[in-house]
Amino acid sequence: MSTHPDDDSKHDELARRRSLHPHPEQVTDPLFTSEPFFDPRDAVQVKYEMLRCVRMDERSVTRAATAAGFSRPTFYEAQADFEREGMLGLLPAKKGPRRAHKLSKTVMSFIDEQLAAEPSLTMAALAEQVLERFAMTVHPRSIKRALKRRKKKAP
Numbered sequence: 001m002s003t004h005p006d007d008d009s010k011h012d013e014l015a016r017r018r019s020l021h022p023h024p025e026q027v028t029d030p031l032f033t034s035e036p037f038f039d040p041r042d043a044v045q046v047k048y049e050m051l052r053c054v055r056m057d058e059r060s061v062t063r064a065a066t067a068a069g070f071s072r073p074t075f076y077e078a079q080a081d082f083e084r085e086g087m088l089g090l091l092p093a094k095k096g097p098r099r100a101h102k103l104s105k106t107v108m109s110f111i112d113e114q115l116a117a118e119p120s121l122t123m124a125a126l127a128e129q130v131l132e133r134f135a136m137t138v139h140p141r142s143i144k145r146a147l148k149r150r151k152k153k154a155p
Helices: 007-016 030-034 043-056 061-067 072-090 105-117 123-134 140-153
Strands: none
Touching: 030 043, 043 061, 043 072, 061 072, 105 123, 105 140, 123 140
16 A cells, blocks of 8 residues: 555545545555555556556456556456546546437427427426427426526637
């Protein structure tokens, strides 16, 4: 385990960025137990070393994953992410939807048409119309946020 003076601040930063290894105590790779540079709490560093050991040292996937405190499925997921995105693929992905997936361009066009025809429509009324037209439940606040986001993007 790392013995740097900023040990607590590094732990806090790794946790904040969701890069904290879930089980650092299970990391048994000698580099992480004997070298202060290698920190078993840093999931990105541990995953990279796990991948490197298989590729460069020809260690088995099972042995490398076990020494890194991860499962074989986690190894294969990390390998695919790394091959697709490089080091960035080892960083934790943001949680949740990346966009307003229900409010597609088609749905937003429909909302625009409804507002153009009747500007006084409430968000609740728009949500009802979306339900009728697309058989999809959308919260009125989601519609309001989508319209506001689009207004911000417009020059």
